[in-house]
Amino acid sequence: MPKTPLQPIKRTDIKIGSPLPYAVFDVHGRLLLRAGEVIETERQLSTLHEPGLYLASGELTRVSRPFSTTHETPVDASEVATDGSARESRRLSELKLTPGKTLYVDFLSTTNRPRVALRLAGFLEGSGVLISALNAEGNVVPFRDNELLFVRVLTASGVATFEAKVLKVHFTPFPYVVTSYPEAAIFHVMRQHERVDTQIICSIANLSRPVKDEPRPQAAVLKNLSASGCQIEAPPELADSGDRLRLGFKLVAAGEEHVLSLTGDVRGIKTYGEVGKRRFGLQFCELGIGERLVVEHFIFHALIGD
Structure with missing residues (x-):
């Protein structure tokens, strides 16, 4: 067990296919992965992250964060994961998303809120993204200003993810939130025979x-x-x-x-x-x-x- 206190690791802090820059522990302080080991697939990451992943406090300041956030430099434009699937950095406008597209939203600021499926209302390139705050049942999903979101969206040829911060919550003429405009979306190109x-x-x-x-x-x-x-x-x-x-x-x-x-x-x-x-x-x-x-x-x- 590490001598220093533990702090939770965000799912987006781990880059699939790249060596971990720090050791990873479970909630009880037991070592799960040593620095330098590799999480090779999204499924492995999901399985590990479900009960929670932690690192020794101060480690993130010692090493650079593996994944960029909305206000950091985007990842390299062309990466290939170890499972053979391509990962690219794309502008949001390149995804050709239309209003009404379903977005799957995770709340990075807390682990107690479940993922929600919401509709894209629109976006203005370089300025912001508008997301409806009504879920499929017609209920209002609460948001807080400055809350950090992790968004997934399915396209005809792959899965795109990006981070965004809530800038403003509106209730007229309908409930919606305005988020920051992501510098880049990470696009997972679906292989022809994805399994x-x-x-x-x-x-x-x-x-x-x-x-x-x-x-x-x-x-x-x-x-x-x-x-x-x-x-x-x-x-x-x-x-x-x-x-x-x-x-x-x-x-x-x-x-x-x-x-x-x-x-x-x-x-x-x-x-x-x-x-x-x-x-x-x-x-x-x-x-x-x-x-x-x-x-x-x-x-x-x-x-x-x-």
Whole structure:
């Protein structure tokens, strides 16, 4: 346990893919990561940060902060994370956001307030951003002047994040807040086949094996998912390479539960340590527009930690 007092680390103080400039502790002072270790993915950061991360007081003054804030120099314009996904620094105007776009807002000034989904009212380049203070239920979300916000927004090609400070709260003609205009947004470019880890119960039927009646489904676990395919964990006798499978499972997207029935071809089979289980890699047959939208919406929200 460190001899000096601990202070909380903001999520935005940690730069994915770069060596930590200081040791990181949990709330009880137990060492989690040594200086120089690397958090490689957004999911790792979310898992670690959920119960709280801390550093020894004074460490932030000894080293430069890994992430820029609204009033500091933006990060380099081109970075590549260790998972192969590109991260870029872009101007907010380059994101081509339109009024009504959903923004996912975290309150950096306190850990007691949950993330809220609000609508973009508009922005004036170089001056400020206007955000509606009404949530999806029509209730007013309270804001305080000078409160620091961390904002995520989904676009057609990726996820953008930026920090902004509340400049003014207004209630007429409708409740909205004016925030500072970010010098830059960090843009996570979605890979063509972005994949997220899952643990979803599903049913599988092998369509390639001759049967008299409808193929009998088996229970399996969906281990990861992308818009082009997935990996499932199932009994070894389920399929051979090249077999076509029908996969049924449920996904929650846009606040609603969707039941999907997709077909895919087995492109790879891996044997794992657990007795009686194998991992089957599936490439989906062409998805319908509705099915693709549901899958991509689920993946987007998984990536932003929703």
